[in-house]
Amino acid sequence: MPGNHCRSLLTWRFPGGKVPSQGGRLVPAQRRIDNDGGARSGAGLTVAEALRIGPLARGRVLAGRKGENRVITSVNVMDTPDIKDWLKGGELLLTNVLVIKDDTQAQVALVRDLFERGAAALGVKLKRWVDSLPPDMLTLADELGLPIIEMPIDIAWTEVLNPVLTEILNRQAAYLETSQRIHDDFTRVALLGHGLQSICARLEQLTHSQCAIVDVEGEVLATGHDPEGAEPAAEALVDEDWSAAVGSLTEDAEEATRPVAREWRGGLLLSNPLAAGSGVYGRVLLFRRSQDFGDLVFTALEHASTVATLELVKERAILETEKRFRNDFVFDLLNGSIENRETALRRARSLGDWDFSRPHIIAIADLDHFEQYYLRSQGRAEDHTQRIKDSFQRLVATAAKSAVPDTVCVEQSDSVTIMFPGDKEFKTLRHPEQVKKLASTIKSQVQSKLQEVTISVGIGRFYEEVMQWPVAYREARMALSYGRRIWGRDRVIHYDDLGTYRLLLSPGGIEEMKAFADEILGPLDRCEAPRRQALFETLEQYFRCNRRIRQAAAALYVHVNTVRHRIARINGLTGLDLEDSEDCLNVEMALRIRTYLAHERERRQPGAPL
CATH class of the missing domain: 3.40.1390.20 (HprK N-terminal domain-like)
Structure with missing residues (x-):
């Protein structure tokens, strides 16, 4: 039959x-x-x-x-x-x-x-x-x-x-003939290379409806109205209307990947996914105040969706290629593979129109235990974890650039490296607490939209020169890695927060010890010689006497108020609090490292005993 x-x-x-x-x-x-x-x-x-x-x-x-x-x-x-x-x-x-x-x-x-x-x-x-x-x-x-x-x-x-x-x-036969004419029409539109807006405009002409193309997050990519042309009609939907339309379609998670029709604002809203392979790139939305939709509308919508998908795939391929070149350059720079300053500045201008002569602060935002999340999500749609990762990277970049213009964001695996400019009105970001506050705000904004995952952020110290950024990047990675091991996930950790843990966990050896001692005691070392000697002697006696000021004053043969004044001076210069046990631990460790390094220098002098 x-x-x-x-x-x-x-x-x-x-x-x-x-x-x-x-x-x-x-x-x-x-x-x-x-x-x-x-x-x-x-x-x-x-x-x-x-x-x-x-x-x-x-x-x-x-x-x-x-x-x-x-x-x-x-x-x-x-x-x-x-x-x-x-x-x-x-x-x-x-x-x-x-x-x-x-x-x-x-x-x-x-x-x-x-x-x-x-x-x-x-x-x-x-x-x-x-x-x-x-x-x-x-x-x-x-x-x-x-x-x-x-x-x-x-x-x-x-x-x-x-x-x-x-x-x-x-x-x-009549249907196929009409379908072929519509297909040829949209093919011509695509070959002219006028982009998504021309596809929307032609779809509106064929269907006498209003059209928009949105990405997977519901952001409007194009409408049938040319933004550079005449003003749209009063009843025309604007971006805010289309965002509301998307909101009416996202009650069911499956609706993002299937054709859907929904009664909306007294008419009918059609949504067709833009899909290629296992990936979904967005949707074409079609709205008609009348609910009179014939076969022509559905046919035109499918052909428009096919052409729009190809356009998005092409744009994605171009953007991915450009992004790969930019990311490769940034990570070559941060990993120390670029040794010439002028080369780094020139390539930054060429690839991203970035001004790397400005100082930047390096931070890394990372999805916590994403491999475990991937394993737990294996029963879901094939591209679920990829969509989570893409959304995370996009949301981080959007939040960071919104908070601090000219911020540079580059993606790698399930993390985003963020480079905040630290000059002009953003000089306050050079202070650890300020940049931590900014990172916490960005983290909260992202997690409010990705509630099924947690995020941690590691931040390096401020360095003025571009050729010092590999050090800042290494510190941000250490802050992220060690901070998770010490305090757990879902945190914002500055490198300075690691304190003595850096010495216990880092393979940096002598150089890391020098950096730690200078970070803690450097402000005292930079004082004039007589004052420097008095401050260090007071500090050493203070700890030798178990932080008892009267005993320290007696050992130094000075009045007790002199010791109190010097302790206050040390607190002011270093930004520490010698009443705080954590700060005291850091200072005492730095004093011992300083003594050790002095002995090492003496031992390596010519003629010194082995």
Whole structure:
């Protein structure tokens, strides 16, 4: 028997399991594709239309009249009890009930089987093998909306098959011709290279609707209105309206990856995903204040979606290539592979229009334990974790650049390296507490939109010169890595916060010890000689006497207020608090390192004893 002659283009999900009819009203789904309201657009023939063709015009609907808008795409004849195994959907099934004439339960079950397989209608001949159909069969047909049509007993099946299939084929031919013209039209638009806006504009012209293209996050990429042209009409939707439209579609997570129709603002909103392979790049939205959508609209929307997807894939490929070159340069710089300052500045201007002659602060934002999250998410959609990672990187970059203009962000794996400018009005970021406050704000903004993951941020110290940034980058990585091990995830850690842990965990050796001692005691070393000596002597006696000021004063042969004054002076110069146990630990460790390094210098002098 003939197969499915009409291949539909799209499966749409409509509100309440309804689809728009040619008259503009919402009617029950013409063709059931799944159990909760799917329907196909295309060149099919409705049951109601078929009842006006040839001998079918003499038919009588016994039950299921509310399903007269179901779509017929082929005609088949039932010659076996297990006919359901051969149904593909959309069939007008013809039968004289011979094969199940003595089985009332099988007759009732046939209605449910046809409905579940997506058949359009059942045509029966009575008075030959059975005189009537069981009431339960008719009741079920009414409930499901599956039309049962009593056929005239004097007609042959071919008298039904030929005219119905001819009408279907004629409609399909006309439909395919129109579809090809629309395809050629959008292909020309794409070849002219005018981008997404021209695709939207052409779609609006073809469908007499309003159109927008949005990315996966709902940001408007293009509308049918040319931003450089005349002002749009008063009733035209603007970006804020389209954002609201996207919001109405995102209640169901699956709706981002499937065609959806939704009643919205008194009209109908269609959303078709822009997908290639396993990736979804965004959606095409189409809004019409009238709910009168014909096949032309769905066909145009699919062809526009195909061209828009290709455009986005092309743009993505270009952007990814440019981003890879920029990222490679930045990480070559931060890893110390670029040794010439002028080369670094020139390449920064060339690749990113960045001014790396300005001082910057280096920070790294990273998804906590993302490998474990990936393993926990294996039951989800294939690209779920990639979407989380892409969203994280985009949100971090957006928040950072919004907070501090001219910030540079580069991605690597599941982290973002952030380079804040530290000059002009942002000089306060040179202070650890200020840059930590900024990083915490960015972290909070990102996590408010990615609540199923946590984020940690590591920050390096401020360095003026571009050739010192590899040190800042190493410090940011250490702050991130060691900070997680010490205090756990979901933190903002400055390198200075590590304190003595740097010495315990770092492989830096003597150089790290020197850097730590200079960080703590450097302000004292830079004082004039007499004052420097007095401050260091006081500091050493203060710890030698277990931080008892009177004992320290006695050991130094000075008044107790002199010691108090010197301690206050040390606090002021170093920014530390010698009443705080953590600061005291750092200072005492720095004093011991200073003593050790002095002994090392003496030992390495010529003639010194081994």
